Each structure stands twice: as structure tokens, then as C-alpha cells.
Amino acid sequence: MKFVVDGMLGTLARWLRMMGHDVRYSTLEDSELLAIAKKEHRILLTRDFELYQHAVSREADAFYVEGQTQEERLAELAARFAISLRIDMAASRCPKCNTQVQPVPKEEVANRVEKSTFEHYTEFWECPKCGQVYWQGAHWTRIRETLKTAKQSL
Numbered sequence: 001m002k003f004v005v006d007g008m009l010g011t012l013a014r015w016l017r018m019m020g021h022d023v024r025y026s027t028l029e030d031s032e033l034l035a036i037a038k039k040e041h042r043i044l045l046t047r048d049f050e051l052y053q054h055a056v057s058r059e060a061d062a063f064y065v066e067g068q069t070q071e072e073r074l075a076e077l078a079a080r081f082a083i084s085l086r087i088d089m090a091a092s093r094c095p096k097c098n099t100q101v102q103p104v105p106k107e108e109v110a111n112r113v114e115k116s117t118f119e120h121y122t123e124f125w126e127c128p129k130c131g132q133v134y135w136q137g138a139h140w141t142r143i144r145e146t147l148k149t150a151k152q153s154l
């Protein structure tokens, strides 16, 4: 699914990218966000009710995000757009730049991650655009918890 996300929802943008969605995130003016939504057929996600109403009046796809926590926001989107709350690395996008990540042989990241990380993990992915290396490290416990909480509140 394709989204454009307003400047107040940067964390949500990163979550959606990790879950494999094509997300443009931008601090552009409202009129420019709307133009992107219409031109690229993206759903505009916003916490700005005026912008939401304006988008609807201009016949752009838009969704007003009400949740206060990340879990609430993810649950709202899952309910509205039938998004599955899981991260499949085969489809996952770089949370920083929205490019699809690719598996990378362990040997190739030897000098790009901490020694302890290299020793502990066997699977790595990289972003072909920005070069960021990813692995399912300790922070994944928190990621899974967040997704679980979001699913439970559905």
C-alpha cells in the first residue's frame, strides 16, 4: 500500500516502511502533501484534522490518525486498511529512506557493524540506497511487543 505521511507522524512512517509499505514522509506544506497524494495515488495519513478535511474535499484518499501511542496508531491502520501487523524481511523497506532492503552475506558486513553484533547474528540485510545494515537484534523484542499490543487492541 502507498502512503504519504505528514511531518507529525515520522515514527509511524518508519513502522509502515518496515512492514513493507511504500511511504513518503515529508514536512512539506499541506498543499504539496495533497498534490503528492493525488498525483502518486497515495493515502494521506495526517494528525491535522483541517488537512484531513481539506484532502477529502479535494477527493484525495486520506485518513485522520487519532491514536496517541504507536500501538493505537498501528491498530487503527490495521483496522482501516487491513494491514497485517507483521514484519517480513523479504518485503521490508528501509525505515530511513523507503528502499526495499536486501539480504546481505554476513562476511560483507564484518566491518560495518559492531564486533559483538557480528558474532551474535547470522542474518543481515542492507539498504541498497543508503547502505544501512539491519539485523534482528535485541531491539526486536520491543518491535514484536509493540506489534503484539497493537494486534491485541484490534
Ligand SMILES: [Zn+2]
Pocket (backbone or CB within 6 Å): 094, 095, 096, 097, 098, 099, 127, 128, 129, 130, 131, 132
Ligand atoms: Zn535506506
